[in-house]
Amino acid sequence: MRLALFDLDGTLVDRTAAFADAVADLCRDHGYGPEIERWLLTELADHAERGDFARLRAEFGLRESAAHLWRVYVDRMAAAVTCRPAVLESLARLKDRGWSVGVATNGASDIQRAKVRATGLADLVDGIAASGDIDVRKPDPRLFELAAARCGTQLTAGDWMTGDNPRADIDGGHRAGLRTIWVAGRPWPDGLAVPHHTVTEVTAAVDYLLAHSTA
Template sequence: MANRVHTSDETSPGLVSTGQVACGTMSRRPVGSSHRTHQDTASPEASRPAPTGFEKSPSAACGPRCPPSSSQRSSVSIEVELDGTLVDRQTAVRDALTALCLAHDFDTVTEQWLRAELVDRANPDNFVRLREVFGLAVSAAQLWREYVDLMAAAVTCRPEVLKGLARLRAAAWTIGIVTNGASDVQRAKIAVTGLARLVDGVAVSGDLEIRKPDQRLYELAASRCGRSLIEGGWMIGDNPAGDVGGGHQAGLRTIWLRGRHWPDELAAPNHVVDDVTDAITILLNETE
């Protein structure tokens, strides 16, 4: 049976989460199998212990239910978050807003307001409010277009991440990105970073005006990868509720990129990693 992987957002730093490409994968081994690495005792934050049952793994990727043979490999799928997982949104936002504020000669108060407004997510309404609050002459639509272009110029995806995704594709993984955010800015980031050529489908919350953890966004991602959530799969992302919680609700196994506060009431992910390349390694090990 086919498998899928999802990563996710123009919210803060997944297909079906980073920041969130969306697709799901069938896992070759059931949760709790001998594939586990060492038990994770580190904290979701520097000062917090990880929730019981977390597994620290060397990479963030998804694996197939059945091991593929060299002659006939069944496709596997993953859903991945975009922002904070595949790309560094925060650095790109910082650089884009620096350029935007310089171009329009915004004063310190205006710049600080805008940075606070866009800290977790950005959409055209932010610039409508900016114009109203500060009485700007430039249109909100123009400011948004400039922001999208500047984000596209500033955002990057590390070469080792692109290489890892290419290895997953070579190992018959189907990869999807699932991300919260405005469609135009999220798709611009996917295009300019080279991610578009490495994924099979993209679902952006702006496409349907729904956001993770809404299962419909995961279903859309899976569908755009030519898959179904019924087949199972993996979700990789940095957002505990949106990526891990949403992935669980969608029936996916999950890999969490440690960093944000972990809610005590949330069920633990299958693996905890410090970098998306670690997740990719986990998934590649599933196909060996």
Template sequence: MTAPLALFDLDNTQAGLVRLRERGWRIGIVTNGRDDTQTATIMHAQLGDLVDGWAVSGAEGVKKPETELFAIAARRCGAELGSGGWMVGDSAKADVGGGRSAGLRTIWIDRGRAWPGGPAPERIAHDATAAIESLLAESR
């Protein structure tokens, strides 16, 4: 999952990630930005221990929507892109487009916006908490 901190309720998101992992989900973060900034954000939000791995574009030299950034994160989570998975994010191009190109199903966090067009995500959620609840409902 990738989203600036302002896009989600931190306590509910952390609790949701714990619940996903308890159900066997492997969780990664794929994010664009400077390595130091993004890593500090992940640590400040106390997400580092709640995910299996992450890939930051500034550290890897490749940006979303390029498939390679998703592949790096998947490997760090002990998975391969071909094994399925989900990308949750708020960017139609970087998250939904990149996730789909990487062979992932997608959930777009709309933040009250209308879908801008193009190949649609499998699901749309208002925020990260709703996206996590959608994934938890699938794994029952």
């Protein structure tokens, strides 16, 4: 069984576009002004977790509990985030050809799974490992190992990791013994092992996997 692991945010789904909408909705629904909106856009730019809302609450003396705000944020993000139909179709093709499809993502367990469910990815993904599940983040190889285990298998030479983050996804994938495909979009940092293949969108990564699975 061939295994293809994918990053979630910025690879399978567009977090950036959803993020600004989710923050704007949350602020509007609670009557929060531009100062709070700016804080959220800055502090949660890369990733968000429940503790961020405890900090927000303390910073601005908010009435709402951190648990409530986190729940609202998770709901809004899940509603706003999208996975393009072409991406869903390409993953379906990969599965039809006998591949296992897993997700290895840095993020809180509840929000990452909410995104996977809301975008329709849940039907196409065999297993998900979120860093919040075990308090281990990519590039730590243990998160890739967990993703494989959640797919009912283990990492073997010839398995693949596809993602947009050079350090977390590509360097991390190398360290886990995986072959890697980089979804380019940011500068490549010096000193990292180069990816086996580079694409500009994830559907092209799947095309590459399919082409190589017949070789």
